[in-house]
Amino acid sequence: xxxxxxxxxxxxxxxxxxxxxxxxxxxxxxxxxxxxxxxxxxxxxxxxxxxxxxxxxxxxxxxxxxxxxxxxxxxxxxxxxxxxxxxxxxxxxxxxxxxxxxxxxxxxxxxxxxxxxxxxxxxxxxxxxxxxxxxxxxxxxxxxxxxxxxxxxxxxxxxxxxx
Amino acid sequence: xxxxxxxxxxxxxxxxxxxxxxxxxxxxxxxxxxxxxxxxxxxxxxxxxxxxxxxxxxxxxxxxxxxxxxxxxxxxxxxxxxxxxxxxxxxxxxxxxxxxxxxxxxxxxxxxxxxxxxxxxxxxxxxxxxxxxxxxxxxxxxxxxxxxxxxxxxxxxxxxxxxxxxxxxxxxxxxxxxxxxxxxxxxxxxxxxxxxxxxxxxxxxxxxxxxxxxxxxxxxxxxxxxxxxxxxxxxxxxxxxxxxxxxxxxxxxxxxxxxxxxxxxxxxxxxxxxxxxxxxxxxxxxxxxxxxxxxxxxxxxxxxxxxxxxxxxxxxxxxxxxxxxxxxxxxxxxxx
Numbered sequence: 001x002x003x004x005x006x007x008x009x010x011x012x013x014x015x016x017x018x019x020x021x022x023x024x025x026x027x028x029x030x031x032x033x034x035x036x037x038x039x040x041x042x043x044x045x046x047x048x049x050x051x052x053x054x055x056x057x058x059x060x061x062x063x064x065x066x067x068x069x070x071x072x073x074x075x076x077x078x079x080x081x082x083x084x085x086x087x088x089x090x091x092x093x094x095x096x097x098x099x100x101x102x103x104x105x106x107x108x109x110x111x112x113x114x115x116x117x118x119x120x121x122x123x124x125x126x127x128x129x130x131x132x133x134x135x136x137x138x139x140x141x142x143x144x145x146x147x148x149x150x151x152x153x154x155x156x157x158x159x160x161x162x163x
Numbered sequence: 164x165x166x167x168x169x170x171x172x173x174x175x176x177x178x179x180x181x182x183x184x185x186x187x188x189x190x191x192x193x194x195x196x197x198x199x200x201x202x203x204x205x206x207x208x209x210x211x212x213x214x215x216x217x218x219x220x221x222x223x224x225x226x227x228x229x230x231x232x233x234x235x236x237x238x239x240x241x242x243x244x245x246x247x248x249x250x251x252x253x254x255x256x257x258x259x260x261x262x263x264x265x266x267x268x269x270x271x272x273x274x275x276x277x278x279x280x281x282x283x284x285x286x287x288x289x290x291x292x293x294x295x296x297x298x299x300x301x302x303x304x305x306x307x308x309x310x311x312x313x314x315x316x317x318x319x320x321x322x323x324x325x326x327x328x329x330x331x332x333x334x335x336x337x338x339x340x341x342x343x344x345x346x347x348x349x350x351x352x353x354x355x356x357x358x359x360x361x362x363x364x365x366x367x368x369x370x371x372x373x374x375x376x377x378x379x380x381x382x383x384x385x386x387x388x389x390x391x392x393x394x395x396x397x398x399x400x401x402x403x404x405x406x407x408x409x410x411x412x413x414x415x416x417x418x419x420x421x422x423x424x425x426x427x428x429x430x431x432x433x434x435x436x437x438x439x440x441x442x443x444x445x446x447x448x449x450x451x452x453x454x455x456x457x458x459x460x461x462x463x464x465x466x467x468x469x470x471x472x473x474x475x476x477x478x479x480x481x482x483x484x485x486x487x488x489x490x491x492x493x494x495x496x497x498x499x
C-alpha cells in the first residue's frame with residue numbers, strides 16, 4: 001500500500017476520479033441549463049404559453065450533471081466507501097478508476113455547455129415557429145450523444161476494473 | 164471563451180425572438196398598402212402590435228405621433244434589456260442629433276421649431292435646449308458640444324443651414340462608429356460602415372444629378388465607411404457608366420447597376436435609394452443566424468425603425484391620395 005502524507009494513494013485516486021466526474025459534469029450542466037434558462041425566461045416573459053415546450057429544452061443540458069453523478073456514485077460504491085467498509089485499493093487500481101472517470105468528466109463538461117447553447121438557439125425556433133417544436137427538440141438532443149458515449153465508456157471501464 | 168460574452172444576451176434574445184413575430188410581415192404590409200382610405204389602413208393597424216397605440220392616440224390620424232410612440236417603446240425596451248450597455252445608446256444618438264439640428268437652425272433663423280423636437284434621445288430635449296441656450300457643457304456628451312461648436316463655426320463661415328446638418332451628421336457617425344467599436348459589436352460596426360458607404364453613394368448620385376459641384380460633394384461625404392471619401396470624389400466628374408464600373412468590384416455592384424439603370428430611364432433616384440435601403444436590410448437579416456449575442460437585438464431595433472418608416476410612407480401616402488402602386492414603389496423590404 002503506497003501512502004502519501006498518510007493518505008492511501010489508491011483510494012485517493014479513486015476519490016479524485018469520482019469527484020472530477022461529478023463536478024465537471026455538474027459545471028457543464030449548470031452553464032448549459034443556465035444559458036438555456038435565461039433564454040427561456042426571455043421567451044416566457046413575452047409569451048407565457050410556451051413554458052411547457054421550453055422546460056423540456058432547458059432540461060436537456062441537465063443530464064450531463066446526472067451522468068457525472070452516476071459515475072461518481074458508481075466509483076464510491078465500487079471502492080466500498082458507502083458501506084463504511086472501504087476496500088483496499090492499490091495505486092494501480094486507484095489510477096485505473098481515476099482514468100475511467102475521465103470520459104464522462106470531460107465529455108460532460110464540454111457537451112453540457114454546447115448543449116445549452118443549442119437549446120437556447122432551439123428556443124428561438126419554439127418562439128418563432130411553435131409548430132416546429134418537435135424539430136427544435138431533436139437538434140440539442142444530438143449533442144447528448146457524446147455525453148452518453150462518455151457515460152458508457154466510463155461505466156464499461158469501471159465495471160471492468162477488478163478490485 | 165465566448166460563453167460569458169454571448170450568454171449575457173440570452174434573456175434579451177429570448178424576448179426579441181418573440182417580439183420579432185409581431186413585426187409586420189409582407190402580408191400585413193400588403194393589406195396596409197391596399198387599404199382604400201386612411202380609416203381602413205388604421206383598421207389594419209389595429210390588428211397589429213400598434214392596436215394599443217392607435218386606440219389610445221388622441222388623434223389617430225397623427226401617424227407621426229403614433230410611430231414615434233412605438234419607437235420610444237422599443238428604445239425603452241432595449242434600455243431595459245441591456246441596462247449597462249452602450250448598445251442601447253447607439254440608437255438614441257440620432258434623435259439628439261436631430262434635436263440639435265432643429266434647435267441650431269431655429270436659433271439662426273430666429274424661429275420656433277420646438278414642435279419638431281423628438282423626445283426619444285439619450286438626453287431629454289429640454290436639457291439639450293437649455294444646454295444650447297446657456298452654452299454650457301454639463302449634462303450632454305462632450306461630442307455633442309464639440310459638434311455644436313463646429314456646426315456654429317461652419318454656419319457663421321458659410322451662412323448655409325445645410326452645413327449644420329453635415330457637421331452634425333459627421334458627429335453622429337463618428338460617435339456611433341466609436342461606440343460600436345468600443346463595445347466590440349462587430350456586426351453593428353459592419354452595418355454602420357455599409358450605411359456610411361450607401362449615404363455617400365446617395366450623396367454622390369444626388370450631387371451629380373443636380374450638378375452642384377465637386378466642393379459641395381466633398382462637404383457631404385462622410386468618413387467611416389469601407390470606401391474612403393477619396394473613392395467618391397473623382398466619380399463626380401465621370402459619367403454614369405464609369406460610375407457603375409467603379410462600383411463593380413464592391414459589394415454595392417447590384418445596387419449601383421440597377422439604381423443607375425433606373426435613373427437613366429426615369430431621371431429619378433428613388434430606385435437607387437430604395438435599393439440602398441434594401442441592401443442594408445439584407446445585411447441585417449444575417450442576424451437571424453446568430454443564436455445568442457447582441458446581433459438579433461440590433462437587428463430588431465433597426466427592423467422596427469424600417470417598419471415605422473414604411474408605415475409612415477403608407478399612411479402619409481394614403482392621407483394625400485397617392486396611388487397604391489406609387490406607394491409600393493417607395494416602400495423598403497421588411498425584416499420578416
